[in-house]
Structure formats: structure tokens, C-alpha cells
Amino acid sequence: MWFRGDLVHCPNLGELNVLYDYILGVDQSGYIAYVAPATTAESLAIIHASKEPIILVPRGSFLLPTFCDLHLHAPQFLYQGTGLHLPLMEWLNEYAFRAEESLDANPILAEKVYRRLATRLIENGTGAVLLFGTIKTETNIILARVMQEAGLRAFVGKLSMDISSRATYVEQSAESSLHSARSFVDQCHNLCAHMPAHERLVEPVITPRFVPTCSDGLLEGLGKLAAEKTLRVQSHMAEAHDQMDWVRRERGADDVDIFARHGLLTPRTVQAHCTFLGAPALSDIARRGTAVAHCPLSNAYFSAQPFRLREALQRGVRVGLGTDIAGGYDVDIMGSMRQAVAVSRMREGARIMADTNEDGQVAEGARQVNLAVDWKEALYLATRGGALALGLPAGCGTFTVGAPFDAQFIRVFSETTGEGIGSLDFFDTDKNAAKRKTLAVDMIEKWWCLGDHRNREGMWVQGRKVSAP
Amino acid sequence: MWFRGDLVHCPNLGELNVLYDYILGVDQSGYIAYVAPATTAESLAIIHASKEPIILVPRGSFLLPTFCDLHLHAPQFLYQGTGLHLPLMEWLNEYAFRAEESLDANPILAEKVYRRLATRLIENGTGAVLLFGTIKTETNIILARVMQEAGLRAFVGKLSMDISSRATYVEQSAESSLHSARSFVDQCHNLCAHMPAHERLVEPVITPRFVPTCSDGLLEGLGKLAAEKTLRVQSHMAEAHDQMDWVRRERGADDVDIFARHGLLTPRTVQAHCTFLGAPALSDIARRGTAVAHCPLSNAYFSAQPFRLREALQRGVRVGLGTDIAGGYDVDIMGSMRQAVAVSRMREGARIMADTNEDGQVAEGARQVNLAVDWKEALYLATRGGALALGLPAGCGTFTVGAPFDAQFIRVFSETTGEGIGSLDFFDTDKNAAKRKTLAVDMIEKWWCLGDHRNREGMWVQGRKVSAP
Structure with missing residues (x-):
């Protein structure tokens, strides 16, 4: 299973990393097998060779550890x-x-x-x-x-x-x-x-x-x-x-x-x-x-x-x-x-x-x-x-190779309309319009303050998609 | 405009009144003109004589001041x-x-x-x-x-x-x-x-x-x-x-x-x-x-x-x-x-x-x-x-005659399925099943703790229904 898009995680206290346009691969056992920028030669080769469709995390969305x-x-x-x-x-x-x-x-x-x-x-x-x-x-x-x-x-x-x-x-x-x-x-x-x-x-x-x-x-x-x-x-x-x-x-x-x-x-x-x-x-x-x-x-x-x-x-x-x-x-x-x-x-x-x-x-x-x-x-x-x-398995709670893929799919704005999702409102000041091209950190902050279930579109645990029983 | 159903308001600090099965009438200027139990002779006469359809607030829902x-x-x-x-x-x-x-x-x-x-x-x-x-x-x-x-x-x-x-x-x-x-x-x-x-x-x-x-x-x-x-x-x-x-x-x-x-x-x-x-x-x-x-x-x-x-x-x-x-x-x-x-x-x-x-x-x-x-x-x-x-007009914030009708329609459970709405979950213990016949105060408390926009189905200000501009 392959994903391409923005990843957000906090490897250390106070550290928030936005990994823009990454490729993330998950193996058959649900562990992360590959994490790298999508535009490296290796990533491009993977994307090219992949037989599975790559799950696209569109602009305005990101994966976050569960x-x-x-x-x-x-x-x-x-x-x-x-x-x-x-x-x-x-x-x-x-x-x-x-x-x-x-x-x-x-x-x-x-x-x-x-x-x-x-x-x-x-x-x-x-x-x-x-x-x-x-x-x-x-x-x-x-x-x-x-x-x-x-x-x-x-x-x-x-x-x-x-x-x-x-x-x-x-x-x-x-x-x-x-x-x-x-x-x-x-x-x-x-x-x-x-x-x-x-x-x-x-x-x-x-x-x-x-x-x-x-x-x-x-x-x-x-x-x-x-x-x-x-x-x-x-x-x-x-x-x-x-x-x-x-x-x-x-x-x-x-x-x-x-x-x-x-x-x-x-x-x-x-x-x-x-x-x-x-x-x-x-x-x-x-x-x-x-x-x-x-x-x-x-x-x-x-x-x-x-x-x-x-x-x-x-x-x-x-x-x-x-x-x-x-x-x-x-x-x-x-x-x-x-x-x-x-x-x-x-x-x-x-x-x-x-x-x-x-x-x-x-x-x-x-x-x-x-x-x-x-x-x-x-x-x-x-x-x-x-x-x-x-005491979860090594790397858990981050997007690193070897960690179980426990992740949620968060959408803060619509790729097509640019409108915020759920309770999130973004306004097209010049500054924001420019920002809208990428996931700015203050958009993640706004989600942190105001986000709810409407911003969550999926969740995986140990590489398996989970849905309501 | 007439409503029939449960009304909830707080006329004084610490006082929560649930007015079960009331009739509430709103005049042409948006003021409350009538509030009384639905089963009094006068209320029954009003219901009988009403030319307007009476808006029913079904079991599991209530009106609350805005x-x-x-x-x-x-x-x-x-x-x-x-x-x-x-x-x-x-x-x-x-x-x-x-x-x-x-x-x-x-x-x-x-x-x-x-x-x-x-x-x-x-x-x-x-x-x-x-x-x-x-x-x-x-x-x-x-x-x-x-x-x-x-x-x-x-x-x-x-x-x-x-x-x-x-x-x-x-x-x-x-x-x-x-x-x-x-x-x-x-x-x-x-x-x-x-x-x-x-x-x-x-x-x-x-x-x-x-x-x-x-x-x-x-x-x-x-x-x-x-x-x-x-x-x-x-x-x-x-x-x-x-x-x-x-x-x-x-x-x-x-x-x-x-x-x-x-x-x-x-x-x-x-x-x-x-x-x-x-x-x-x-x-x-x-x-x-x-x-x-x-x-x-x-x-x-x-x-x-x-x-x-x-x-x-x-x-x-x-x-x-x-x-x-x-x-x-x-x-x-x-x-x-x-x-x-x-x-x-x-x-x-x-x-x-x-x-x-x-x-x-x-x-x-x-x-x-x-x-x-x-x-x-x-x-x-x-x-x-x-x-x-x-310093709003007299009575505002309560359901009393003469007050402007500023109200929201809150639904905590579905009248038809009995299921909680939005984030609210009710379980059919024997006690709850009996309670489900009426709006129990602890259901209002649960809404207070867990309710969100999904529980709100309408709002009126000065008797006029308001909706997103």
C-alpha cells in the first residue's frame, strides 16, 4: 500500500514536522517500509513501478499518526x-x-x-x-x-x-x-x-x-x-x-x-x-x-x-x-x-x-x-x-520506517474549492491565497483548535483501514 | 405561529425548568403570546381552533432560548x-x-x-x-x-x-x-x-x-x-x-x-x-x-x-x-x-x-x-x-409571555429510532428505556456535555426563522 501526499508528525516534544509531498509505503504486515520525498529518483522509480494504485492524499489533507x-x-x-x-x-x-x-x-x-x-x-x-x-x-x-x-x-x-x-x-x-x-x-x-x-x-x-x-x-x-x-x-x-x-x-x-x-x-x-x-x-x-x-x-x-x-x-x-x-x-x-x-x-x-x-x-x-x-x-x-x-512498537506515533502504520487522514480544506472543511474557515487574503498552495502550519493549528470528526476521512491501524463496527 | 412540545429554559441561576408538552404561541411581531401546558382546556381549544399548522417538537427534542x-x-x-x-x-x-x-x-x-x-x-x-x-x-x-x-x-x-x-x-x-x-x-x-x-x-x-x-x-x-x-x-x-x-x-x-x-x-x-x-x-x-x-x-x-x-x-x-x-x-x-x-x-x-x-x-x-x-x-x-x-427586552432568554421568541430547536434523540443524535449515545438499560418516554434532565446534561451542531435543527430570532446567509 502506497500513499503520496503531506505527512504531519511530532517526533519530539514541541517539534512538528510537515513532510511535504512524501511517498509512504506500508508492507503486508502493516509496517511502514518506505518514507521519502516523492520527487527523489528512488521514489519516482517506485511510483513508476507500482502495480498498486497509489492513494493520493490531496492538497489540503494530510496523514497524522492516530x-x-x-x-x-x-x-x-x-x-x-x-x-x-x-x-x-x-x-x-x-x-x-x-x-x-x-x-x-x-x-x-x-x-x-x-x-x-x-x-x-x-x-x-x-x-x-x-x-x-x-x-x-x-x-x-x-x-x-x-x-x-x-x-x-x-x-x-x-x-x-x-x-x-x-x-x-x-x-x-x-x-x-x-x-x-x-x-x-x-x-x-x-x-x-x-x-x-x-x-x-x-x-x-x-x-x-x-x-x-x-x-x-x-x-x-x-x-x-x-x-x-x-x-x-x-x-x-x-x-x-x-x-x-x-x-x-x-x-x-x-x-x-x-x-x-x-x-x-x-x-x-x-x-x-x-x-x-x-x-x-x-x-x-x-x-x-x-x-x-x-x-x-x-x-x-x-x-x-x-x-x-x-x-x-x-x-x-x-x-x-x-x-x-x-x-x-x-x-x-x-x-x-x-x-x-x-x-x-x-x-x-x-x-x-x-x-x-x-x-x-x-x-x-x-x-x-x-x-x-x-x-x-x-x-x-x-x-x-x-x-x-x-510502550507501543518502535517508531509508533511517527512516520518512520519500521513503525506500524497507525494513521488518520485529516482534511482541512477542499482541494477543489479551497473551502475549509467542517468548522474551519479560510479567507482569501493575498497571503492566504498563496499559502493555500501548501499546507501551512497555521492551517494545522486551526485544525487543532477547531477540527472535529468532519475533518477525519479515514484511519488505519497496523496498516488496516478501520471503520465503525 | 404555534409550537407544541417540550421547552427547556433557565429562568434563574441554577434553575433548569423542563416544561413538558407545552403550547407556545408567537405573535406577528415575534413576541411570545401564549405559554401553557398543552392539555389545559384553553390550550386544547387553541389547538382545536388553530388555522395555522402547529409545529410539533417531537419527543427527544426541545426548544431552548438562543x-x-x-x-x-x-x-x-x-x-x-x-x-x-x-x-x-x-x-x-x-x-x-x-x-x-x-x-x-x-x-x-x-x-x-x-x-x-x-x-x-x-x-x-x-x-x-x-x-x-x-x-x-x-x-x-x-x-x-x-x-x-x-x-x-x-x-x-x-x-x-x-x-x-x-x-x-x-x-x-x-x-x-x-x-x-x-x-x-x-x-x-x-x-x-x-x-x-x-x-x-x-x-x-x-x-x-x-x-x-x-x-x-x-x-x-x-x-x-x-x-x-x-x-x-x-x-x-x-x-x-x-x-x-x-x-x-x-x-x-x-x-x-x-x-x-x-x-x-x-x-x-x-x-x-x-x-x-x-x-x-x-x-x-x-x-x-x-x-x-x-x-x-x-x-x-x-x-x-x-x-x-x-x-x-x-x-x-x-x-x-x-x-x-x-x-x-x-x-x-x-x-x-x-x-x-x-x-x-x-x-x-x-x-x-x-x-x-x-x-x-x-x-x-x-x-x-x-x-x-x-x-x-x-x-x-x-x-x-x-x-x-x-439588557435585552423583558423576558428575553426565557419562554414567558411578552418575551421575544428567540429560540433554538435541539434534538437529543430520534423520536422514531430512539437513537441519540450526533455524539450522544443512549443505551437501553431498563431505566433508560422507561426514561426515553420523556426528556430526562440527564439527557439534557448529556447534550450539554457532548452536543454539537448536529443537535441543532433550527433557530428563531424575534419569531423569524434564521438560516445561513
Whole structure:
């Protein structure tokens, strides 16, 4: 499969590359086999010799790596966009546990919710997703199967929780919980065992819900299971002040210490939120190689303070973005990018105010670190940053030879009419008319600000076109 | 014109009323003449006697007052969604002034930009808008005419500025600026002078850009002109730390004092942003009757601190929402609502953290005022709150007899299939299936979180259906 047109990717934080008029080749296994300007002698020879038709990415359109969503509660999609008025610990009992329980009791409903979720992920350009499921193994197998069938790269976590405020939604003991976790891992692996490696898109993830619902015995067992089978791990860490207080009071330690003690802060771990981690804890998790799913919209609802995004990046923590459905209400990672920038700018504003004295001058001892991230940095977090945080195959999240071809086709203006697509308006000032010949960076910026599903015309994961299941 | 179906409005802050199965009648002049349950004897008689077909608002749909956008720079629509990386004072010179100048130099471009803007406002359910234009009278008359023709309720401000960092975009003296302002007011009034009162949708607004671009002489003259002709006034107040510093340094006072001194803080004034107003200043403007256009997305980009929304509301300041195109990039007031809630929740989080001692207990002297606004309060701000802040005709922003019929038709699920519209997904748990018979409040909440243009099927202003010009 060959493409010719403009490619946009963010190989490093803050770096946005527009590769104008490139040829990109994808091999039979869905890996990128060739990336070069279309007008080199080699590319011209390829174009000439190609037996397959070359897919043209027309002027005004570009290929972009798919988005990675690092935190999404699949069963909570049932009620996304409702009930966002309670503090975390009450909300969990009133909404989250109840919704999850209803899916565990109703596999037909579970399949329906998960298929619709897959449809929405595809509509929104999310090619890889780290999922929290429910406690029941069978329901999580439905989730894994639906994602595999949809062609999405999905990391599926059967929830482990042997303590709960909801008596009907809890595993009976650490032992039975661990037994279920192991069983889910095996069944999830079996789902794809008959497929060639490159077609296996789903993987099981060890998923202690969060410290308050997991006994020390369970956490210890999960840490051992993850190590034994070299599995990914996910959980929530240091999210909310009421949750932090609860853990300190009931367990006499902080989340970080408890997870670390049980071997759950590994280089294959993604922890959601981490809003209450200060600089030392961020350095600690950076050293351990543990990544963070930054969920800025959810944080505004459930965390009393924002994540220290810039500080985490500076310390080398791998960070990606998460929608946190249904603590966040928007399954579109573009919303997460926009909110991440807005929140970081508000943090930077607060820093400026704190560092400015009454005369409007920079105060002595001011830190002067820019806490704001810009749209290019956010786009990196949503693509390459997320791919690195998830530990996807080498090169993933960029257009480089050897990387899986996980890409979305974005159209910002019509090649024929020059009109913007969807919410995007371009006007023919002299400057713009000249620009319209190529994809200017400020057109990509406008798409970043205003683009939606109408600008997305296709998506591929591991070289396969995906469409709504 | 008669409607039958569900009506949703917010008559007071925090109050969301769903009026199930109502009859609403609109008179020939576009005012609401009748609102009552459809099943009263009187309503049944009206339905029976009606010669006009009754417009049915089917199950899963509702009428909602149109949105009010209290702050939008019409010429900046030219470059919305680009260039959001500079501090305010630099950004103005680099982007805003330049864009405005280009429209003043090119009436064909101006008309094109303004017509597209009107289209986007209609697409997004905004029925009333308070606009900043440019400095040139003729360009603002184009803006007023386009809005009148589009059928939108528009308050159009010709910019007054006799000081500028851009030598080519400034009025030559206070006198010539005042002369232009007066001329614009007359020409704008003349646009509609031949129409019956209820068809006059556009009005001129006295618009000193902000203190840094207006001499004291100009501000004084504008204050007198506003008083002489009982005109609305708009400007920017206390927006950004660099702007505040500039004003203090160059003018030796704060924005509030300067505006107040020149008679520009009237009950017909809407000031944008006001992020740097503390409690005493908020009480002061409440006493003066001056309203605030709260622009939360723009604030994240250009103000180093958030607006004290809850404190303003508690002190009786009239507040509505503004998109602040192009300091904000999103012309959709739904984005402003969502951002207003997120920002207020972050402020509440910071308050909780500040008011909590190390033991997780509420500290002595804590204020315990909930700074967060919820989605219902935001919906009030976007409709009734905005209408009150703008000083629209009595009842505007609600469905009450005597109010102008300014309404949008929102569809959340299909009456025939029961499927959600656009991004909205509903699932048939037993509970939902029962709910699906009526429009449940959590369906409106879901629309508030996830709805977009796909849920909007029509809009009326002063009883007239509006559609893209």
C-alpha cells in the first residue's frame, strides 16, 4: 500500500514536522517500509513501478499518526456526560460501580456499549487505547473481542478490587481476585493466539482499580503476576484529595509508596492522573520508568489540583493524554489536547502572578520555568508521547520506517474549492491565497483548535483501514 | 405561529425548568403570546381552533432560548484558531490590529468574513451577539447590515482608539475619533430606521477598545456620547497582567477608575474579562449596574488569572458568556459553557486545598463558599444571564409571555429510532428505556456535555426563522 501526499508528525516534544509531498509505503504486515520525498529518483522509480494504485492524499489533507487514549473506563461509556456533580469517592459508588455492575450482569448490553465505544474511538481518530473494564472476566473478554474485531489497538484491564463500598460489586478475596486476573490474562492472550503477531491488537493489562479498593495482599499478588508474565500495569494514582486522605488514614501511606512496595510502578505501568505528585515523586516515577495518563478534563471535575505536566516532562516522565471516560465526558482526544493546553496556561498564569512583585517586576527567587504547553506539544502528547507511554512498537506515533502504520487522514480544506472543511474557515487574503498552495502550519493549528470528526476521512491501524463496527 | 412540545429554559441561576408538552404561541411581531401546558382546556381549544399548522417538537427534542455571546471581535474571525502563543499586548499588534486593518482596507473581504461569521453563529445557536468591529465606520456598517440581513440580534461596536502601537491602525485624534463614533451611531440607526421596531435587530454600541488605546479626552467624549444618546457601552477591563501594568504605569490608575471617571461604567455597559477585579471592585461594578462578559477560554490564553465568577454572581453582577473570537478560538458558546464550568471547578479545587489543613480537615477561617458553577448555572449564563447582561427586552432568554421568541430547536434523540443524535449515545438499560418516554434532565446534561451542531435543527430570532446567509 502506497500513499503520496503531506505527512504531519511530532517526533519530539514541541517539534512538528510537515513532510511535504512524501511517498509512504506500508508492507503486508502493516509496517511502514518506505518514507521519502516523492520527487527523489528512488521514489519516482517506485511510483513508476507500482502495480498498486497509489492513494493520493490531496492538497489540503494530510496523514497524522492516530491518537492514543491512555485512560478510558469502557463500561462508564454507558453514562458518559451525566452525573458530574459529586466528589470522587461518592461518584464512584453512585455512578461508576453501578454502571459497571450493570454491564457485568448483562453481556448483551456490554457488547452494545463496547461496540458503540469502538465506533466513537474510530470517529475520533483514536487508534490505541488503554482501557479499564469491569471485574467480571467474561465481560472483559467481550471488550477485548470487540476491540480486536474493530481493528483497534486496545490494552484491556480486567479490574481487580477486593474491597468496595458497594457490597454487590467486589471480588470476594485477594485469592479469588488474583485467580480471576490470571484467568483473564490467559483468556485474553488466547483470543489472538491463533493470529500472526502483527494482527494481535489486544493485550491484557494488570489493573488494580486504585489503592482504596485493593488489599495489600491483592496488590502484592498483582505485582508478582505482572512480573511473572511481563504484563502492562495500570491504575489510578494520587488523583483526588478525598481519595488521598482516605488512603493515608486507612493505609498509613501514600499511593506511590503502596504501589512501589508491591512492584506495580514498573516501566510497563501507566498511572492515571498523578495530580497530587510533587517534584520528588515525579522524579521517583521517572526513575522507575512509570508513565502518566494526563486527563485534564477529568481533573477539573475530580482532582482539586492540576497535574504538574511541565515538571513531569522536564523530569523525563513519559506522559500521554487520557479522556478518562466517564470522569471526563469527551471521548475525543482533541478535547483532551485543548484542555491540557488551557490548564497548563492557567498554571503558568498562576506562576507568573506568584513570581511577580507589586511593581510588576519579576520577584527575586522566581522560577521562570514556563509551565504552559502549546498546541504542538499537546499534539506530541496525543500521538508520539502516548505511544511511548504505552510502550507501543518502535517508531509508533511517527512516520518512520519500521513503525506500524497507525494513521488518520485529516482534511482541512477542499482541494477543489479551497473551502475549509467542517468548522474551519479560510479567507482569501493575498497571503492566504498563496499559502493555500501548501499546507501551512497555521492551517494545522486551526485544525487543532477547531477540527472535529468532519475533518477525519479515514484511519488505519497496523496498516488496516478501520471503520465503525 | 404555534409550537407544541417540550421547552427547556433557565429562568434563574441554577434553575433548569423542563416544561413538558407545552403550547407556545408567537405573535406577528415575534413576541411570545401564549405559554401553557398543552392539555389545559384553553390550550386544547387553541389547538382545536388553530388555522395555522402547529409545529410539533417531537419527543427527544426541545426548544431552548438562543445563546447570547457577549464578546466577539468580528474581524478577528479572519484568523480564529491561529497565533495563540503571544502575551496580550504583543498579540494585539502582531495579529489583531493587522487583521482588523486588512478588513478596513478590503470591504469585499470584510463582507465575506462577516457573512461567514453570521453563518457560524447560526450554526451554533447564538441569537444575540455583542460585537467589536474595526475603527472604520464603513466596515462596521457592513457588519451591522450583514447581521441585520442574517436576522441576528447584533450590538455592533465601531472601535474607538486614538492611541496605538500600530501607526497605520489608529484614529488621528480624540476629536476625529469622536466624530467617527457619532457618525457610526447615526448611520447604524439609519440602517433600520425605516423598519418597524420589532424588526430592528442591530444597534450601535460605544466601544472604546480598552484603556491603553484611548486617551482620556476620547474616553470622556465617549462617555458623554453614550449618555447623550442612551447607548450601550462595551470595552475590555482588567484583563491581563501586562495590560494592567501598562495602564498603571502610563495612566497612574486602574481600568475601573478610569472608565468610572469618564462615565463608561453604566447599567448599559458590558465589560469583557474583568479577571483582575477583586471583591471590592466587583461590588463597585454591581452597584453601577455594569455587566461582565466572561470569556473563560480566552482568559486561559491571555489572563494570568481566572475571573471570580462565583464572587461576581454573589455580589449581583450581571454576567454572561463570551467567546472572545479570536482571543478564544471557538465561536460555539457551548465551548464557553463547558470551559466556564471547568475553570470554576479548578478554582474551587484551589479553594479546597487552601482551606484544608495538613490533617485533611477544614482549616479555621476557611471560607467554604463553593466557587464551582455547574452545567445548569452555565446554561443560565449562556441564555437568560446573557440576555439580562445585554439588557435585552423583558423576558428575553426565557419562554414567558411578552418575551421575544428567540429560540433554538435541539434534538437529543430520534423520536422514531430512539437513537441519540450526533455524539450522544443512549443505551437501553431498563431505566433508560422507561426514561426515553420523556426528556430526562440527564439527557439534557448529556447534550450539554457532548452536543454539537448536529443537535441543532433550527433557530428563531424575534419569531423569524434564521438560516445561513
